[in-house]
Amino acid sequence: MLDLKRIREFPEDIRTAIGNKNERGDIDAVLDVDRRRREIIAEVEQLKNTRNVVSQEIARAKKSGEDASARIEEMKGVSDTIKQMDDELRACEEQLRGLLLLLPNTCHPSVPVGRSDADNVEIRSWIPEHSVGLNEEAEYRLLDHLELGKKLGILDFDRGAKLSGSGFPLYTGDGATLERALINFMIDVHRREHGYREVFPPFVVNSDSMYGTGQLPKMTEDMYRCADDDLYLIPTAEVPITNMYRDDILDTEQVPSYFCGYSACFRREAGSYGKQTKGFLRVHQFNKVELVKFVRPEQSYDELESLVVHVENILRLLSIPYRVRLLCTGDTSFSSAKTYDLEVWAPAEKAWLEASSCSNFEDFQARRANIRWRPDGPKSKPEFVHTLNGSGLATSRLMVALLENYQTPEGTVIVPKALHPYTGFTVID
RNA sequence: GGAGAGGUGGGUGAGUGGCUGAAACCAACGGUUUGCUAAACCGUCAUAGUGGGAAACUGCUAUCGAGGGUUCGAAUCCCUCCCUCUCCGCCA
The missing domain is CATH 1.10.287.40 (Serine-tRNA synthetase, tRNA binding domain)
Structure with missing residues (x-):
């Protein structure tokens, strides 16, 4: 607001x-x-x-x-x-x-004015040495994540569709383990290395929460709703985590506060059939580790930069090629004042896939959700905090990049070193 | 699902029609005292809207879970809803 x-x-x-x-x-x-x-x-x-x-x-x-x-x-x-x-x-x-x-949030002056994806600006990219297929052709035919998933018996989209419909992935065997490993790995890095406090939120919330972070009233079509209880399945953990402090006044020393949390994310993706729907590229349910910050207004843009670095750090530890893009005004979401997207490279798709979106909402969400703090001790007058969040990261697109980047000529997949303690195996074959 | 209890300021908790934006205590903040710490004492201690003022500040209005009703007047009486807790049943 x-x-x-x-x-x-x-x-x-x-x-x-x-x-x-x-x-x-x-x-x-x-x-x-x-x-x-x-x-x-x-x-x-x-x-x-x-x-x-x-x-x-x-x-x-x-x-x-x-x-x-x-x-x-x-x-x-x-x-x-x-x-x-x-x-x-x-x-x-x-x-x-x-x-x-x-009314949407207004963009920060540092955001380039533009209409679409084409006007977004690449800030930097990072390509690990072992990467294949980015600029040169691989020496063997690269399998995409669907082929790998089927061949290795780790992803079963057909049975997922039988259970729930298309867009509800079913992970099996080492695929399920790998998924869980990714989640645990990411949360551990954020809480141990980056100073975030872990939360495990509810996956359904009431409408007040949806208004608070800006999904309602505009995005009604995109959400799953339990009509009997007037509850919504969350599209991201941003919703419950940011709304933890709805209608609260935080103490001076509570700001800044950093939280990370896993949730399943549910999106109807109404009207998006036909584009990029295969496999993991667009799904109705996916897993995500979310980062949320409540910060001092004058520091929120520094906090946005460090947020992006924290997400990048995950990709570096996993050795997955990525690039960071600053979204132009036209591509910046309703509630955001400034957004960076992180895109991972999927060599078989020959495409960059959006795996994270890091945004500064300034006081837009705080105003809606009425989240304030006392800037200068218990006597000071309450002001709105600034809120930020970023995916750190979504596993679906990450899984695509991981499988495609780590495949061998034999069609097996090497597990990134950082995940070994979490998977207990080092190769999927 | 059945039965009951309750929602008052940061916390505990008084308050059944006007003098209650709200006692008291605790916490917090400022100060006095004191070899130090502690204690004691004094003071301050809600939020929002709207107006005046350059500002410090200040007038008014609203707010005791939410909404409605009764009344000249409601934290207080009536109705509806929401939420929390306890017990029983069922279940992971």
């Missing part, structure tokens, strides 16, 4: 910023409703003041045995008017909130 005062003060800037994001938002409506709202407030509060004062007089009069019936009669009318105006005010505020919830 954007700051209403800021919209009042700089409506043109906001309009431009929203346009740059390929979004729309009715700034005029916001300003109109807000003006109307403040008019009503001025009037109704005057009346309430009168009512309070006169009620005191009535109390006093009654105590001393005077007749107060004239004033009581008068206040009946005042109360009725107040009731009407309160209704009108509530309607205004609901309308205003509805409008504000639909």
